[in-house]
Amino acid sequence: MTIHHIEFAYPWFLLVALLGAPALYWSMRGTGRVVFSSLRALPPGGQTWRTRLAWLPDQLIVVAVACFAIALAGPRRGDNSSLVHRKGIGIMMAVDISGSMHAQDLADNQRGASCNYDADHDPTRLGAVKRVFSRFVLGGKGLEGRPDDAIGLVAFARYADTRTPLTLAHGPLVESARHLTFAKEDEDGTAIGAGLELAVQRVLDFPTRSKVVVLLTDGDSNVHDIDEETAIDDAVKAHVKVYTIGAGKNGVAPICADRGDGREALMQMPVSIDETLLRHIAEKTGGKYFRATDAASLDSIYRQIDTLERTTIKGRVYGRYDQYYALFLEIALALVVLSLAVRATVLRRLP
Numbered sequence: 001m002t003i004h005h006i007e008f009a010y011p012w013f014l015l016v017a018l019l020g021a022p023a024l025y026w027s028m029r030g031t032g033r034v035v036f037s038s039l040r041a042l043p044p045g046g047q048t049w050r051t052r053l054a055w056l057p058d059q060l061i062v063v064a065v066a067c068f069a070i071a072l073a074g075p076r077r078g079d080n081s082s083l084v085h086r087k088g089i090g091i092m093m094a095v096d097i098s099g100s101m102h103a104q105d106l107a108d109n110q111r112g113a114s115c116n117y118d119a120d121h122d123p124t125r126l127g128a129v130k131r132v133f134s135r136f137v138l139g140g141k142g143l144e145g146r147p148d149d150a151i152g153l154v155a156f157a158r159y160a161d162t163r164t165p166l167t168l169a170h171g172p173l174v175e176s177a178r179h180l181t182f183a184k185e186d187e188d189g190t191a192i193g194a195g196l197e198l199a200v201q202r203v204l205d206f207p208t209r210s211k212v213v214v215l216l217t218d219g220d221s222n223v224h225d226i227d228e229e230t231a232i233d234d235a236v237k238a239h240v241k242v243y244t245i246g247a248g249k250n251g252v253a254p255i256c257a258d259r260g261d262g263r264e265a266l267m268q269m270p271v272s273i274d275e276t277l278l279r280h281i282a283e284k285t286g287g288k289y290f291r292a293t294d295a296a297s298l299d300s301i302y303r304q305i306d307t308l309e310r311t312t313i314k315g316r317v318y319g320r321y322d323q324y325y326a327l328f329l330e331i332a333l334a335l336v337v338l339s340l341a342v343r344a345t346v347l348r349r350l351p
Contacts, residue, residue, distance in 0.1 A: 006324070009074030016069035020062040060339035067332035075324040088148035089309060090166055090208035093133060094199040096217035096247075097180060098157040099188045101126040103218065103269060105253035106295050115256040115264045119178075125218055125247050126180060128295055134174045136302045143306055146170075150206045156195030157183030158223050166206035191223035192277065197231035200240050211238070212309055215281070216245040220274040228277060235285045242285040243305050244278035249293045 008014065104113035107123030117123055122130070133153075139145025151173055152166040164176045183189075192215070199213045213235065221228060235242055252268040259265045275291070282289040288308070292298040 006075050006077055009076060011073055013072035014069050016072055017066045020065040057339040057343040060335045064332040064335035064339070067328045067335065071325040071328040071332065075328065077322045088150060088208060089210040089212060090150045090203050090206045091146065091212045091214065091309070092152045092154060092166065092199040092203040094154040094156060094195045094213060094215040095129055095180065096157065096190060096195070096219065097126060097155045097183050098190050098219060099182060100219050101182060103248060103253040103255045105249045106247060106292060106298055108295050113254040113266055115266060126182065128298055129216060129247070130177050130180060132298050132302050133177050136306060137170050137174055141299065142303055150208055152202055153177055154195060154199045154202060155180055156191055156198070158187045158189035158191055160191060160194040160198040162198065162202055165202060189223040190217060190219040190221055191225060192217055192221035193224060193226040193228040193231045196228065196242065196281065197226045197234060200231065200235045200238060203240055204238055211240045213240055213242045214245065214305060215242060216247055218247040218273060220272050221277060232281055232284050240285060242281050242287040244282045244287065244289045245301055246273040246275055246278050246291045247298070248273060
C-alpha cells in the first residue's frame with residue numbers, strides 16, 4: 001500500500017486507528033462530572049476557556065491512537081530502486097556417482113591428476129562436479145549464483161536417491177553436495193533412467209513456473225530397472241526441460257588405482273559415454289546436450305546453462321528504505337503524555 005510515495009509494510013495495522021472511537025467514548029464517560037438536581041443552583045455565565053477546552057485531552061488520546069496505528073503499519077520510503085527482478089525456477093541436479101567418476105580428466109589444470117589430494121582439491125570427476133555445482137548455486141568464477149531458484153540434488157549409480165529436495169536454503173544444499181561420495185561396490189552401475197525419473201518427480205514437488213533437470217553422467221546406461229524412454233516421456237508430459245552433460249574425455253582417462261603392491265598410482269582407464277542417449281534425452285525434452293572434457297569446459301557448460309535458464313519480470317525492488325515508524329511512535333507517546341499532563345493540571349476534572 002502506497003500513499004504519496006510512502007509505502008506501508010503492514011497496512012492492515014492501520015485498522016488499529018479505529019480503536020480511537022472506543023477510546024474517546026470511554027474517556028468521555030470518565031469521572032469528573034458533578035450531578036446537580038437543578039442547573040439553577042449553578043452561577044450564571046459558567047462558560048470559561050477551561051470548559052470550552054474540556055474535550056482536548058480526549059481528542060489528544062484519539063490522535064495518539066491513530067499515530068500508534070501508523071507506526072505499526074511501518075511507513076517507509078524506498079530509494080535506489082531497480083526495474084528488474086529475477087523470477088525463480090525449479091532446478092534438480094542429477095549426478096552420477098558410479099565408480100567411473102573416480103577418473104581425473106576433469107582435474108584442475110594447475111594441480112592436475114594426483115593420488116595425493118585433500119577434499120578441497122579433489123581432482124576426480126565427482127570432485128570437479130561438486131566445485132562447479134557450488135559456484136552454480138552460490139555464485140563465483142563467472143557464475144552469478146541462483147538465489148531466487150529452488151534447487152535440489154539427486155545422486156544415482158545402480159540406484160537413484162534424493163540427497164536434497166528442492167529448496168531455497170542453498171547453504172545446506174551445497175553442504176550436501178560436498179558430502180557426495182562414490183557408490184559402494186555392490187551398488188555400482190549407471191542407471192540413467194532411474195536418475196532421470198527421480199529427478200523429474202522431485203522437480204515437480206515445488207510450485208515453480210519453470211522446471212529444469214541437469215543430468216550429468218560419465219558412462220553408458222547399464223542398469224535398466226526404469227526404462228530411459230519411460231523417464232523421457234514423463235519429463236515431456238510434465239514439461240520438464242532436461243540439460244544433459246557427458247563428463248570425460250574421449251578414449252582414456254587417468255584414474256588412481258592399486259598397482260598390485262598395496263600402493264596407488266595413476267593409470268589409464270577406457271572412457272565410454274552414451275552420447276546418443278544423452279542427446280536424445282535433451283532433444284526430446286527441449287533441453288541441450290553438452291560434453292565436458294576438462295575442468296574449463298565443465299565451467300563453461302554451467303555458465304551456458306546459467307544464461308539459458310534466466311527469467312525476468314518487471315517490478316520495482318528497493319535496495320534501501322527510509323523508515324518513519326519511529327517518528328509516529330514519538331508523536332503518539334508525546335500526545336499521551338500531554339493529554340495526561342493537561343488532564344492533571346489546567347483541565348483537571350472534579351471530583
